[in-house]
Amino acid sequence: MWHKIITKINRIVENITALLLALMVLAVFVQIVSRALFNMSFPWTEELARYLMIWVTFLGASFAFQYGAHISIEAFVSRLKQQWSQILHVIVAIVCTAFFFILIVKGIEMMDRSMIQRSAALGxxxxxxxxxxxxxGCLMILNLIDVTMKALKQPEQTDSTKKGIEGVE
Known part of the structure; x- marks a missing residue:
């Protein structure tokens, strides 16, 4: 049940991210065409593209957990026994959760403080x-929980299984 919910949330976030990326490309395209054809540019396209890039980056980082797309040191972890690997995975998850919690709290503070400030071009x-x-931050915590639960449920791997997995990647 939990995995289905996370998968559904990630699918929605991926679709939103893809839409925002398409809008960003369109805004940049409009900017380029207006400069090339009309020798003028719209100030709102640059600002919109910048803000969409911020959204795409943060949302993309949140569902990147499911694909193992974040930087990790697998060479070290794969040499550990299963028990130590799981303990290390839990420790890393706790540290990341603390960071994501700080991201949530400080992000809310920043969001609240900046509601009175308006963007220059879009207003x-x-x-x-x-x-x-x-x-x-919330999405990253949910995905981190899911990835950690999957890692802890994995059966113990033998050395030949580990080599097979490393060979595939």
């Missing part, structure tokens, strides 16, 4: 731009 409250920070 939107900057708090909306910064709201992705606590949103992605």
């Amino acid at each position: 939107i409250p900057m708090g909306y731009v910064y709201s992705v920070i606590p949103i992605s």
Whole structure:
């Protein structure tokens, strides 16, 4: 049940991220065409592309956990016994959760403080731009829990199984 919920959430976030990425490309394209054809540029396209890039980066980082796309040191962990590997995985998950919790708290503070400030070209409250920070922090915690649960449920691997897995990657 838990895994299905996380998978559904990640699918929604992936689709939103893809849409935002497409909008960002479109904004940059409009900027390029307006400069090339009309010798003028729209100030809002650069700002929109920048804010969409922020959203794409934070949202993409949140579902990247499911694909193992974040930097890790597998060479060290794969040499450990299963028990020590799981203990290390839990320790890393606790440290990451603490960081994500700080990201959520400070992101909410930043979002609240900047709601009165408006962006230069679009005129939107900057708090909306910064709201992705606590949103992605929550999503990262959920994905970290899911990945950690999967890692702890893995059966013990023999040395030949580990070599087979390393050979595939």
